[in-house]
Amino acid sequence: LAQAPPHSAARAFAGGDMAASPTSRWEERLQGVNAWLADSAHVRRMADRCGVQPWVVAGAAVLWLACFILWGFTGELICTVVGNLYPMYASFKALEDADHAGVSQWLVYWVTYSAVMLGEGLLYRALCWIPFYHIIRLLFVVWLF
Numbered sequence: 726l727a728q729a730p731p732h733s734a735a736r737a738f739a740g741g742d743m744a745a746s747p748t749s750r751w752e753e754r755l756q757g758v759n760a761w762l763a764d765s766a767h768v769r770r771m772a773d774r775c776g777v778q779p780w781v782v783a784g785a786a787v788l789w790l791a792c793f794i795l796w797g798f799t800g801e802l803i804c805t806v807v808g809n810l811y812p813m814y815a816s817f818k819a820l821e822d823a824d825h826a827g828v829s830q831w832l833v834y835w836v837t838y839s840a841v842m843l844g845e846g847l848l849y850r851a852l853c854w855i856p857f858y859h860i861i862r863l864l865f866v867v868w869l870f
Contacts, residue, residue, distance in 0.1 A: 755780060800859030808838060808866040815870075834869050841865070 762768045762779035772779045793799070812834055819827030845852060845862075852858055 758783075800863075804859055804863050804866060807863060808842075812838070812870070837869055838866070 759779050762783050763772075765779075768779050768782050772782045775782065812831060815827070816831040816835070819831055855861070
């Protein structure tokens with residue numbers, strides 16, 4: 726059997742006629758971010774000390790900040806704000822609209838939330854040692870909505 730000559734679309738897919746591949750575009754963007762981050766003396770100095778590229782230092786800093794916010798002392802603040810602000814708004818809205826089903830739903834939420842907060846207040850010194858406790862608590866509170 727004679728094989729047909731390669732189609733131009735197949736050649737283009739193989740990389741012959743195609744523009745930059747997604748990998749090279751990603752590398753170009755990464756190099757642009759590295760150049761932008763290298764303008765910062767602190768990032769450049771830390772990257773040189775650690776022997777890594779500037780984007781690694783910036784990524785580690787963002788990860789550290791996210792961990793500090795979620796697991797540090799602000800994890801408790803975020804959980805409290807999320808657990809109170811929207812439910813208060815939704816409860817008042819249900820009361821103003823005379824939505825009896827909505828009022829019942831939010832009454833169940835508030836009773837459950839207050840019971841969980843009471844239990845947490847008693848057991849917090851033990852609960853804070855559970856890995857990812859604030860994230861688990863935040864997901865639980867959002868699930869209660």
